[in-house]
Amino acid sequence: MSECDLLERISAARKNKNVVILAHNYQLGEVQDAADFVGDSLELSRKAAETTAGTIVFCGVHFMAETAKILSPNKTVLLPDLEAGCPMADMITLQQLREFKERYPGRPVVAYVNTSAAIKSEVDICCTSANALKVVESLDADEILFVPDKCLAEYVASKTNKKIIPYPGFCPTHMRILPEHVLRQKELHPGALVLAHPECRRAVWELADAVCSTSGMIRYAKESSAKEFIVVTEADILHRLTRENPEKKFYHVGDMAVCPNMKKITLEKLAWSLEDGQYPIELPESIMNSARAAIERMIAIA
Ligand code: 13P
Ligand code: SF4
Numbered sequence: 001m002s003e004c005d006l007l008e009r010i011s012a013a014r015k016n017k018n019v020v021i022l023a024h025n026y027q028l029g030e031v032q033d034a035a036d037f038v039g040d041s042l043e044l045s046r047k048a049a050e051t052t053a054g055t056i057v058f059c060g061v062h063f064m065a066e067t068a069k070i071l072s073p074n075k076t077v078l079l080p081d082l083e084a085g086c087p088m089a090d091m092i093t094l095q096q097l098r099e100f101k102e103r104y105p106g107r108p109v110v111a112y113v114n115t116s117a118a119i120k121s122e123v124d125i126c127c128t129s130a131n132a133l134k135v136v137e138s139l140d141a142d143e144i145l146f147v148p149d150k151c152l153a154e155y156v157a158s159k160t161n162k163k164i165i166p167y168p169g170f171c172p173t174h175m176r177i178l179p180e181h182v183l184r185q186k187e188l189h190p191g192a193l194v195l196a197h198p199e200c201r202r203a204v205w206e207l208a209d210a211v212c213s214t215s216g217m218i219r220y221a222k223e224s225s226a227k228e229f230i231v232v233t234e235a236d237i238l239h240r241l242t243r244e245n246p247e248k249k250f251y252h253v254g255d256m257a258v259c260p261n262m263k264k265i266t267l268e269k270l271a272w273s274l275e276d277g278q279y280p281i282e283l284p285e286s287i288m289n290s291a292r293a294a295i296e297r298m299i300a301i302a
Contacts, residue, residue, distance in 0.1 A: 003030055006267040010034055013274035020053035021270070022068070024060035025214035026262040029239035031059050034270060038240060040215035041067075041113050042128040045295065048072055057273055058281075059265045061086045066117045069281040070288045070295060077281045080273035084264040088199075089114045091169035092148040097122055100145060104165055109145040110135055111294065112152060114171075117283050119147070121290035126298040129198050130213035132156045136164065138301045151175075155198040155205060174199035176256040177232060182207045185230040189251050192228035195220060200232060208232060221245055234259050 001009075014021075022044050023035035032038045037047050041064065048056055048068035055076040058065035063086055065079040092100075097119055101109060111123040112132070120126060127135035133156050136144055142162055146153040148169030157164040177200055186194065186207070195217045196208035205211045210220050214237050221229055221241055228249045231238060235258045241250045272278060283291075 001268065003267060006271050007034060009271040010267070010274060013271060017274075018052075018054040019057060019274065020047075020051050020055070021057045021059065022047055024064060024262065025218070025237045025240060026234040026259055027059050027265060028236060028263060028267075030267050031265055031270060032236070032239055034267060035059060040128065040130055040213045042130040042213065043215055044068070045071060045113070045128070045299065048077075049299065051075075055277075057270065059270060060084070061089075061261050063089045063114055063116060065281045066283065067113060067120075067295060069283055070117060070120070070291050073285075073288055073292075076277070078273050078277065079279055079281060080266075080269035081264045082279045084261045086114050086171075086261060088112075088148060088169050088171045089116055089119075092119055092167060094118050094122065096167075097147060100147065100167055104143070104145055107143045107145045107165065108139050108141050109147065110139070111147050112149045113295075113298075115148060117287050117291045120294045121287045123147070123294050124297070126294045128213060128298075130216055131298065131301075132198070133159050134301065135298055136160055136162060149199060151201055151205075152198045154202050155211060158202075171199040171259075173234060173257055173259040175201060177201075177204050177253055179203045179207060181253050181256065182230065182232055185251055185253060189228055189230060189249075191226075192230045192249075192251060193224065193226045194230045194232060197233035204232060217241070218244060221248060221250070233257060234262065236262070 021035040023038045049071040057078045061084045069077040109123040113128045145165050147167035150166040153166035193209040196205045230251050232253045
């Protein structure tokens with residue numbers, strides 16, 4: 001079915017329904033274009049909390065749809081493909097979190113939003129890549145446990161005087177980006193600024209002119225007087241970067257930085273999701289209530 005036909009089906013399926021379509025900056029370009037709002041994890045959490053729509057269709061990965069459900073428990077939250085998970089979020093189980101806390105008692109725990117609802121329900125506060133430093137600085141403690149992303153933890157540790165104790169998780173997509181990939185792009189484009197996501201390893205983000213969340217990169221590129229940028233994160237962020245800055249040039253670090261889970265959401269699955277009400281996110285109320293406290297603490301401070 002052509003893109004045009006699918007877009008028609010999407011618009012027919014949402015007609016007379018109070019639906020909002022949210023999409024992450026890593027979604028396929030055509031899915032981003034079909035969405036009402038495209039953003040980073042923090043912006044999408046805020047939108048999910050604020051919306052008056054009865055149904056949220058979340059084009060992203062599972063933990064993001066769960067976060068939307070936790071913030072809007074009385075709304076229907078649909079994820080067009082339940083297989084769209086996040087391997088980093090799966091790297092910490094509740095059992096592993098409890099053992100980690102037992103090993104370092106008395107320290108507050110910050111959980112990257114890339115975690116399951118169950119993990120969020122047993123931590124003090126959440127963070128995203130956009131606010132991790134602010135969240136850590138807000139805590140009244142000198143030593144802080146940080147789960148599950150060791151790279152983001154190391155980035156935050158480099159910016160604070162607090163001691164960050166990292167859990168050894170990581171994003172397999174960002175981990176595949178090596179310093180030589182960035183150096184190659186710098187050789188090809190010597191005048192370009194380097195924008196890197198903090199899920200990258202230290203040797204990679206150390207080569208960057210700016211380290212930011214996905215929407216942080218989009219803002220940076222817009223506000224900068226530079227005309228060329230090397231983009232060191234997932235490939236489809238280039239869709240927004242190029243559309244919103246047509247006069248600037250963006251060079252992606254390479255095909256190793258494609259998140260297969262983000263690509264599981266397609267226009268066709270979005271159409272099915274709207275037509276059939278698939279797949280609703282359901283969570284136990286007690287987990288949602290505890291997890292919500294950690295997410296709302298984050299939203300309140302950053
Ligand atoms: P942000 O969009 O919040 O920077 O996060 C990226 C990410 O981890 C998506 O998986
Ligand atoms: Fe998870 Fe990495 Fe994909 Fe983000 S890019 S959804 S952290 S695997």
